[in-house]
Amino acid sequence: MSTISTPKGRAQFSKEKGNEAFKKADYANAIGFYTAAWMEDPEEPTYPLNRAAAYLKLGKNEDAExxxxxxxxxxxxxxxxMFRRAQAYYAMSKLHDAQKDLQAACELEPKNESILLLIGxxxxxxQAKREKAMAAAAAGKFVDPNASKRRRRVPINIIEDSAINPPASKSDTKIQFEAPKASDGSGLTAVSSRPLKTSPESTTLPHSTSSTVQAAPEPLNEIFPPNSSLPPSAGKPRPTPASFKDAKDARTTSRPSRVGGGIFHATGSSKVFTNRETAGEKGKSPPIKAPETYFELAKAWNxxxxxEERWALLSTIRPLKFPSLCKTSMEPEFLATLVETFNYILNTADLETQILVKSYMDVLPDIQRFNTLFMFLIAKEKAVVREVLSKLGVDKPEGQWAELLK
Known part of the structure; x- marks a missing residue:
């Protein structure tokens, strides 16, 4: 095994660890080890080349390319x-780009069976694409992508205003009312809420230029029949209020407000807004839903x-379930903010909260590629981890924490 006292030695050590993980089909950890190796020796092409192979195994073709x-x-x-980039292009359906890489690789190794097989x-x-295009063209279904799109033209008949309302003479303008017409096939029928009454005499407008004249409002006794209940102030002049209070009282008594109709019931409850807050419910925060994936957790966390809010969110996840929820998706930034939250909460935590934080700290090393994540933490963030363990009474870390913090 290579010495790890130099950057190249550490890179070689990480590469060997990555190769072991790759053989075990642990491609996520292999990517982490190859990344660590490349960071130690960025001029060595073997490390990104091996990482590309792991990316291809996980279906991350863009990263492999x-x-x-x-x-x-x-x-x-x-x-x-060249060959692995061609594999990535092939998986992304970029066949011509893959073909170029394979031709270049074939010139260097013309007898490479893997290259020849992928070329075939x-x-x-x-060839199948070309035959499909030719068959579509022969059937008349071929559409030229450069051809301009056809637009449907809808004829519009312009009807002059004089054809609808012929001009009336200034001296003889009569109001005419038409009965509601039957449906024209559109499913709509004109409906009148009450019969319109024509004025017994024509209305003359000596200086009007409009051909449409509105009818005068109907008398109150025709709108409200004698047997119906009239508004209390109908037909009576209202006295001038002496003060603002009198004006408010007069307005309230003349048109009393009542709840009902529309989207509200007579009791005041809403038919639409069923979850409206009442006076006693204001200020209550809605229950926090436990995230089911790391994506949901990161979104709610940010x-x-x-x-306090972040701790309330984290408390909805059982510690033993936390590693399986994060899988290989946890980022170093999230880990840093997670430990900072622990450190803050422990300042005022009771015994139950301390036990819960200790449970989370115990399962953190079980997260996949956690060693690689911890490598990306800066010295200040690692010091926060030591402070959290110290507040939990762990002065000398054991197990994986001891290896990470040495």
Missing amino acids: KDCTIVLKLSPKNVKA EIDLKL ARRTP
């Missing part, structure tokens, strides 16, 4: 990089700014 491009900048004639597969796919 980027790593292979980096390798080809460091080593332009690297056949493995791409040729078959491209939406909360105070340590």
Whole structure:
């Protein structure tokens, strides 16, 4: 095993760890080890090349393509990089780009069976696409993508205003009312709420230029029949109020307010807003829903700014379930803010809260690629971890924490 006293030695050590994880099909941890190796020795193309292979196993084709491009900048004639980038292009359906890389690799290694096999597969796919396009063109279904789109033209008949309302003479303008027409096939029928009464005599407007004249309002006794109840102030002049209070009282008595109709019941409850707050319920915070994935946890975590809010969110997750929820998705930034929250909560924590924090700290090393995550923490953030353990009464960490904090 290589010494780890130099950057190249540490890079080689991380590479060997990555190879072991790759053989065990633990591709996520392999990516972490290859990343650590590349950070120690960024000029060595082997590390991003190996990481590209792990990315391909996880189906992260875009990341694999980027790593292979980096390798080809460091080593332009690297056949493995050309082949793996072609695999990524092939998975992303970029067949022509894959074909270019394979042709370049085939010139360097013309007898490489893997390269020749992938070239044959791409040729078959491209041929199938060409045959499909030719069949569509022969059937008249081919659409030229450069052809301009056809627009449907709808004829519009312009009807002059004089055709609808012929001009009336100034001296003889009569009001005419038409009976409601039957439905014209659209499903709509004109409906009148009450019969319109025409004025017995025509209305003459000596200086009006409009051909449409509105009818005078109906008498009050026709709108409210004698047997119906009239408004209390109907037909009676209202006295001038002497003060603002009198005016308010007069307005309240003349048109009393009542709840009912529309979206409200007579009791005042709403038919639409069923969850309206009452006076006694104001100030109560809604219950926090436990996140089911790391994505939901990170989104809710970033939406909360105070340590108390974040602790309330975290408390909805059982400690033993935390590693399986995070899987390989946890980021170093989240880990740093998580430990800071623990440190803040422990300042005023009771015994039950201290036990819960200790449970979370015990399961954190069980998260996948946690060693790699911890490597990205700065010295200040690692000091916060030591402070949290000290507040929990752990002066000398044991197990994996001891290895990470040594």
